[in-house]
Amino acid sequence: MKTHCSKKVNLGLIGLIVYLFTLSIYAANLSPQGSWLTIDDVTKKPRSIVKITENNGHLYGNITKVYYRKGEGPNDVCEKCSGARKNQKFLGMNILWGMKKTGKYSWSGGKILDPENGKTYKCIVTLSQDGQQLNVRGYIGISLLGRTQMWIRQ
Known part of the structure; x- marks a missing residue:
C-alpha cells in the first residue's frame, strides 16, 4: 500500500x-530575443534572418543571414544608406535599435532601417501571445502612416 x-x-x-x-x-x-525570418513584401519569399538581442533594456537587431536574389551576393553593400551604414555590407548590419518595452508584448521608441531603400523609420514591435510571430511596424510621423511586416521565429 x-x-x-x-x-x-x-x-x-x-x-x-x-x-x-x-x-x-x-x-x-x-521576449523577441532570438532569430527571426523576414519575408520579402513583393515576392513573399524569405529575405533574411535578423537576430534580436537586448542590451541595457533596449532591443537591437542585426542581419545574420541574407537570402540573395538573382544578381545579389555577399559583397553587396547598402549604397542608399547614410552615415555609418553607407556602403556597409548587408550581412551583419544593425537594422533595429533602441527599442524599449512598453507593454507585455510590445516595444517601441526605437528605429528600424529598411536596407532596400536606405531609409530609417520609427518602429513598433509587437510579439504574438505564443511568442512565434513578431509584427514589426515602421512609420514616419504617426504609426497610421507606415508598413507592417510579420517576422517568424526561427
Whole structure:
C-alpha cells in the first residue's frame, strides 16, 4: 500500500517538474530575443534572418543571414544608406535599435532601417501571445502612416 502511494507521489512530482519546465520555456519566449525570418513584401519569399538581442533594456537587431536574389551576393553593400551604414555590407548590419518595452508584448521608441531603400523609420514591435510571430511596424510621423511586416521565429 505504501509503495503504491509513493509511486503516485513520485509521478505527481515528475508531472509538476515537467509542467514548470514547460512554463519556464514558454515565459522565455515572451521576449523577441532570438532569430527571426523576414519575408520579402513583393515576392513573399524569405529575405533574411535578423537576430534580436537586448542590451541595457533596449532591443537591437542585426542581419545574420541574407537570402540573395538573382544578381545579389555577399559583397553587396547598402549604397542608399547614410552615415555609418553607407556602403556597409548587408550581412551583419544593425537594422533595429533602441527599442524599449512598453507593454507585455510590445516595444517601441526605437528605429528600424529598411536596407532596400536606405531609409530609417520609427518602429513598433509587437510579439504574438505564443511568442512565434513578431509584427514589426515602421512609420514616419504617426504609426497610421507606415508598413507592417510579420517576422517568424526561427
